[in-house]
Amino acid sequence: MKRSDINRAFRDAAACFAAHHWTLPPNAAWDITDFGLGDFARHGLTLINLAEEPEYCEKLMYARRGQTTPGHTHAKKKEDIICRSGELTLELWAVRPGPDAVQPASFTVPVNGLPHVLRSGEKLVLPAGSRVTLIPGIWHAFYPSSEECIIGEVSTANDDVNDNIFTNPDIGRFPGIEEDEPAALRLLSEK
Numbered sequence: 001m002k003r004s005d006i007n008r009a010f011r012d013a014a015a016c017f018a019a020h021h022w023t024l025p026p027n028a029a030w031d032i033t034d035f036g037l038g039d040f041a042r043h044g045l046t047l048i049n050l051a052e053e054p055e056y057c058e059k060l061m062y063a064r065r066g067q068t069t070p071g072h073t074h075a076k077k078k079e080d081i082i083c084r085s086g087e088l089t090l091e092l093w094a095v096r097p098g099p100d101a102v103q104p105a106s107f108t109v110p111v112n113g114l115p116h117v118l119r120s121g122e123k124l125v126l127p128a129g130s131r132v133t134l135i136p137g138i139w140h141a142f143y144p145s146s147e148e149c150i151i152g153e154v155s156t157a158n159d160d161v162n163d164n165i166f167t168n169p170d171i172g173r174f175p176g177i178e179e180d181e182p183a184a185l186r187l188l189s190e191k
């Protein structure tokens with residue numbers, strides 16, 4: 001990613017958080033990524049790790065229309081993905097998606113704590129305030145279905161270095177950075 005794209009993503013997310021009265025902690029741990037695919041407008045996510053402890057993690061995330069967090073799962077992390085503002089669409093699979101995948105007819109995820117049955121690969125639309133609970137092994141991709149979206153995540157222990165399994169083997173969780181202007185901030189991955 002160009003440093004100028006990271007700086008712009010930081011400014012866009014900070015403006016949206018401020019407009020929605022999400023006051024950030026001092027020294028917020030920013031994590032801005034194009035998932036190594038070189039197209040932040042299509043495959044991009046801006047995250048802040050609000051709390052990261054051995055037992056639990058809380059994140060605040062931001063995405064704009066057109067930005068997809070690519071399909072992935074976790075071996076260890078259980079997480080709630082929460083739409084905090086806007087509207088968030090998730091695509092969920094019971095097993096790794098792909099041409100040879102044998103998907104079950106249906107599976108169940110908790111939405112706002114209540115069982116919700118869907119077909120593997122089906123879209124789940126979360127309005128602001130709603131959450132879905134994903135156990136390890138549930139594959140998920142998500143993107144705003146509004147102009148922008150503030151997304152929360154509350155989870156068990158987070159390990160972004162080792163516990164993201166993507167369907168696309170070309171994905172790298174953290175971006176390479178091309179320095180084309182001074183940095184407005186240092187990312188988690190640079191510390």
Ligand SMILES: O=C[C@@H](O)[C@@H](O)[C@H](O)CO
Nearest residue numbers: 059079140153160164173
């Ligand atoms: O589903 C999204 C989350 O698990 C993120 O916290 C993760 O960093 C995406 O790679």
